[in-house]
Amino acid sequence: MQKPDSIIFDMDGTLWDAVDTYAGSWNFVFKQLGIDRTMPRDELAKMVGWEGKKVLEAIMPGYDEETRQSIYAKVTEIRKELLPQNGGILYDGVKDGLKELAEKYRLFIVSNCAKGIIRLFMDWAGINEHIIDEIAYGTNFMPKHHNIKLLIDRYDLKDPIYVGDTEGDGEQSRLAGIPFVFVSYGFGATDDHDMKFDSFTGFTEYFLSL
Secondary structure (H helix, E strand, C coil): CCCCCCEEECCCCEEECHHHHHHHHHHHHHHHHHCCCCCCCCHCCCCCCCCHHHHHHCCCCCCCCCHHCCCCCHHHHHHHEEEEEEEEEEECHHHHHHHCCCCCCCEEEEEECCCCCCCCCCHHHCCHHHHCEEEEEEHHHHHHHHHHHHHHHHHHHCCCCECCCCCCCHHHHHHHHEEEEEEEECCCCCCCCCEEEEEHHHHHHHHCCC
């Protein structure tokens, strides 16, 4: 793999862990609507990185699509209220690492989350100045490979890489035609990667050395 000119990051499981806050938003709405359902952290963690439609099918299999979307809209609104207050767990080395990497690479984020969530994360983490742009699944309801290509075309990226923590991230990177860098500390596992790192600090040190 040659030296990249840009780095596109996944968010959940790569830069932070906000599953407790995400689960809390589901449980708040379930209680509010009188739905006899609880979303445990472990169950939701297995779905991190999935596209929205697949998540809704798994969480609410007995509901039609219109009802699912209506409930999810409420969950998203509550989530937007909770995230600035509760945030999540920023992985070791992420804040300083992004600052250092931004001096050498153009940095972006592509995530399978609702519209507006990436920006809330960036505000909470204090990393806005280091990220050039971001695209969430909820912006256009398109898969990651499509949104990765949008960034490539929009910013004329020549040699980007995608950094993520799941097998799906690897698949989407292949579909986008770019190298995939796997970080093993997140929510998934895969052997289909071009490079692998066990910590964000290790990732940062390597790419700063190129």
